[in-house]
Amino acid sequence: MPPVAPRSGDAIFASVERVNAELFTLTYGAIVRQLLTDLEEVEEVNKQLDQMGYNIGIRLIDEFLAKSNVSGCVNFKETADVIAKVAFKMFLGVTATVTNWDSEGTTCSLVLEDNPMVDFVELPDTCQGLFYCNILSGVIRGALEMVSMKTEVTWIRDMLRGDDAFEMQVKLLKQVPEEYPYKDDE
């Protein structure tokens, strides 16, 4: 059987079930507000958002692989492109740019100029250390771990902190080769 071509982010996004973006934005805002109230320390909120994202990522990867026809990326470069062009489009309706590769090809940045998560959001002065979108970096970390890539994801630029875009640095720490218990033609 010839391999099935991966589907474009646009095509997948048009075909999956969706909900209103503002409902999502406000719901996410409610989580962050809740955590700020409950945990008090901004640093703890960042940690918790990252952990929530991780838990979401390890589940969301299944939906992604099922809907996208992407079947295991050969290398980290290809993976970064798929996240930026297909996964972001499929889940948030926007695409990211991959840039700032290091010479080893193990660290790059994903840049988002448009991010529906932060529509209408303004951070009060008391939340200066908050990484509002930390759930997103957690999702990527969790999803990549399920395809055997251990990564560290950190925010370099943040529009809520006055930067001109969102920039997430993704650093590949370790890649465990996948072992298949079966052969492809079986």
Added chain:
Amino acid sequence: MPPVAPRSGDAIFASVERVNAELFTLTYGAIVRQLLTDLEEVEEVNKQLDQMGYNIGIRLIDEFLAKSNVSGCVNFKETADVIAKVAFKMFLGVTATVTNWDSEGTTCSLVLEDNPMVDFVELPDTCQGLFYCNILSGVIRGALEMVSMKTEVTWIRDMLRGDDAFEMQVKLLKQVPEEYPYKDDE
């Protein structure tokens, strides 16, 4: 100028920005789990979800009125229909049925047979008292309050508790007539 006809839920849903439903479902699940961990008492979680929903509802109503061309419903019956057919479609992508009216026309039920918020959700035995979708009843309560209808919204049926549908009872407690500071043609 002739009045603009209200738009159908389908048309609006097709035109607004959206995100992937599974991302929303998992994100909402993360909130509920977080609240269960932080608050311990299921009753407190119900209250908190309702309050979060209320806060979302008082903001979401603006988006709804702006996008739907619905301009103030004359009576509660009409309002219930608009929530069921236009608002649910616009935000969650599903429609509800309005039923079980009382003889005074001040209490009715909104029935959802399909609810993207609960995809893949199963409640453990320790959460039997939880109204998982309580944020939704809060949203409706908050949104209606902004159009001068004070309501009480309670869950009558819940698929996560083994019922065959979700049923929310909406009871109109008080309707404050809106006072316009300006005339329509000005």
